[in-house]
Amino acid sequence: MFSRYRKLNEKDSIKYIKEKMDVFGEDENLISREIGDGNINYVYKISSKDSKFSVIVKQADKILRSSGRELDTDRIRIEAEAMMHQGRCKEGMVPKIYLYDEIMHAIIMEDLSEYEIMRKSLLENNIYKNFAENISSFIVDTSLATTDLVIDPMDKKKMMKNFISPEICEISERLVFTEPYFDIDDNTYEKENEQFIRENLYKNSKLHLEVGKLKNEFMTNAQALIHGDLHTGSIFVKGDKIKVIDSEFSFFGPIGYDLGNIVANLFFIKIRNYLLKDNSREFDRWLTGTVESTVDLFKEKFLDYLVVNTKDKILKSPDFHQWYLNKVMEYTSGAAGLEVIRRVIGSAKVEDFEGLEDKDIKSSAERIAVKFAVELILRRSSIKKGLDYIKVFERVIEEEI
Amino acid sequence: MFSRYRKLNEKDSIKYIKEKMDVFGEDENLISREIGDGNINYVYKISSKDSKFSVIVKQADKILRSSGRELDTDRIRIEAEAMMHQGRCKEGMVPKIYLYDEIMHAIIMEDLSEYEIMRKSLLENNIYKNFAENISSFIVDTSLATTDLVIDPMDKKKMMKNFISPEICEISERLVFTEPYFDIDDNTYEKENEQFIRENLYKNSKLHLEVGKLKNEFMTNAQALIHGDLHTGSIFVKGDKIKVIDSEFSFFGPIGYDLGNIVANLFFIKIRNYLLKDNSREFDRWLTGTVESTVDLFKEKFLDYLVVNTKDKILKSPDFHQWYLNKVMEYTSGAAGLEVIRRVIGSAKVEDFEGLEDKDIKSSAERIAVKFAVELILRRSSIKKGLDYIKVFERVIEEEI
Structure with a gap:
């Protein structure tokens, strides 16, 4: 279903996470909220109403919202690879990455709501x-x-x-x-x-x-x-x-x-x-x-x-x-x-x-x-x-x- | 005929040049001589007995002859691209490149015998x-x-x-x-x-x-x-x-x-x-x-x-x-x-x-x-x-x- 890039929204992001990962049960009640504050990425927090578990989906936008200028989504690959490197060097000082999705230009990672x-x-x-x-x-x-x-x-x-x-x-x-x-x-x-x-x-x-x-x-x-x-x-x-x-x-x-x-x-x-x-x-x-x-x-x-x-x-x-x-x-x-x-x-x-x-x-x-x-x-x-x-x-x- | 990499020899290099370029006539009498002195490349000078024209074929070897160690042939792409850059900046101060062949890892270029x-x-x-x-x-x-x-x-x-x-x-x-x-x-x-x-x-x-x-x-x-x-x-x-x-x-x-x-x-x-x-x-x-x-x-x-x-x-x-x-x-x-x-x-x-x-x-x-x-x-x-x-x-x- 997500085999071609498209911009996620809150509803979509729930389907996305269910397709990509099995951390949530098929029938689990999930809510998604866009919590990003930048204008080049979307950040969704997806949490279960049933359990306490939540994850973050960060997706790179192809355009700069403020100006409409095109932006290279390669930056999210770099972000994912840099985080993986940092995690190897300094375990625990970066969020865990669950998945880097090069098609959707998205990273699914640990939620840091307690921070x-x-x-x-x-x-x-x-x-x-x-x-x-x-x-x-x-x-x-x-x-x-x-x-x-x-x-x-x-x-x-x-x-x-x-x-x-x-x-x-x-x-x-x-x-x-x-x-x-x-x-x-x-x-x-x-x-x-x-x-x-x-x-x-x-x-x-x-x-x-x-x-x-x-x-x-x-x-x-x-x-x-x-x-x-x-x-x-x-x-x-x-x-x-x-x-x-x-x-x-x-x-x-x-x-x-x-x-x-x-x-x-x-x-x-x-x-x-x-x-x-x-x-x-x-x-x-x-x-x-x-x-x-x-x-x-x-x-x-x-x-x-x-x-x-x-x-x-x-x-x-x-x-x-x-x-x-x-x-x-x-x-x-x-x-x-x-x-x-x-x-x-x-x-x-x-x-x-x-x-x-x-x-x-x-x-x-x-x-x-x-x-x-x-x-x-x-x-x-x-x-x-x-x-x-x-x-x-x-x-x-x-x-x- | 040269659609896969293979190491040229003097005889081969004549066939190669006839296939790749039409600077020599089909029936023209060519001679080829290996004139390289390094141990990572082969350099053939191919000249016509009929006309005075000659060209150089430089081919990257996949191994270092002295030690048998493998060597990345990407260097000849770099050489070709660097020469093209130099030629654009400073015309006439590098040999003309007639062809860069990424399959054979070879450059066909101007002969500088008069130099x-x-x-x-x-x-x-x-x-x-x-x-x-x-x-x-x-x-x-x-x-x-x-x-x-x-x-x-x-x-x-x-x-x-x-x-x-x-x-x-x-x-x-x-x-x-x-x-x-x-x-x-x-x-x-x-x-x-x-x-x-x-x-x-x-x-x-x-x-x-x-x-x-x-x-x-x-x-x-x-x-x-x-x-x-x-x-x-x-x-x-x-x-x-x-x-x-x-x-x-x-x-x-x-x-x-x-x-x-x-x-x-x-x-x-x-x-x-x-x-x-x-x-x-x-x-x-x-x-x-x-x-x-x-x-x-x-x-x-x-x-x-x-x-x-x-x-x-x-x-x-x-x-x-x-x-x-x-x-x-x-x-x-x-x-x-x-x-x-x-x-x-x-x-x-x-x-x-x-x-x-x-x-x-x-x-x-x-x-x-x-x-x-x-x-x-x-x-x-x-x-x-x-x-x-x-x-x-x-x-x-x-x-x-």
């Missing part, structure tokens, strides 16, 4: 003590396994062929590395900041040069299979566990891009709370500690992983590993800066700032974020450990007062 | 006044056209997929970037130099670190479609013309690798002539000038090309172009050093040194070459123009006296 989206939960100032530990392990284990130091370089190249993703990379290259630096209509910010944005982003040729270098590396450095869009909206949390989702931006790129995205997204809530002044001390202490230890644990685990797993004999020395890590850390800082800027003024905003109702607070948040981000980009070669991010942030805050 | 292999001709101290001009244009035009600055990045990624070449890259990664730095049986050199090689190559941890960085970049930096094996044995010369052949090592890698290989191979004849003392002043002046202007013309044309052709707006500034060029120049020096070392002690030797009959001269040549090469690798960030190579060479010569 919360991390971004939302951070807005409620919930603390996740294990987060730094989890996410640093996730990035180290899933990415380093695909570097030339570790995997057989011939296998890496074959794998790379499978993860070349022209359309998806083009989106990042444009939204992250280009548009925020030019005065275009898609950029929006508080009117008060117009002059500020012009000076600090549009007319900042020193910044443009560094963004160019970072973009060039994003486009050419096939270092490892990375997630490619690892923000707090792509992470589910529950107690001491995380589940990483939405790997459709996966490709062979610089490892620091993923870590930088995490760091950037932790700072949105930090800036928000700082300006709202209503955050608990405990949460802020945890958040600051989490920024620091995400970076520092990453570094520690990175080197530990390489000591044990490097196979290439000329890439095996501690000196080489340290140099390799330094490059990753430099890119991390740059990527964090890029992510902050594009989320503040670009078309993909974050709730942390969008939810700020007071105009003065919002415009102050934008300025703090942009100043912080510009520092991260320009001084990235000297930002080497977790504390360095906090120090840059504090310096920017002092200037803004 | 000479550059390495051989340099051994006779022949001068090619136009060489620096030609080769600098060749590298600039064929490689930059495939960088993210110039080509549509989506097209680049699709093209890259087509040029991923695991087995062929593995050969370079091993022969150029690994084996010469470890004491293995395949490395050979004058017995007298044993201690010297041990100290300067095998036990030189500073060098190993830098070779590691260069290897890492070779494996990850998908900068542009490069030739991948651009030595003077892959270049045919005649008067003011060149034809570049043997692009089977083409892949998306660092541009400096190609330029570095050219520079390295010019120095083999320079070192040889210096030690034999029988070179004409005119040839040496030309050779020195050619090293300098190959590098300097490359730099000039590189920037000129980018000014005109860069499309990406954040990669368009003169500052970015200069930074981008500096990186290429740094890699060039490193790659030149690597090529010198692997040709001196690795398994793929060059006639320039192999032909030195006097043991003392040969061992002196090895030492000069290795010292020169180590300098190029270690000091690559300060070797920025043609004259810098000459200066390093002269310093090494002075020390050796």
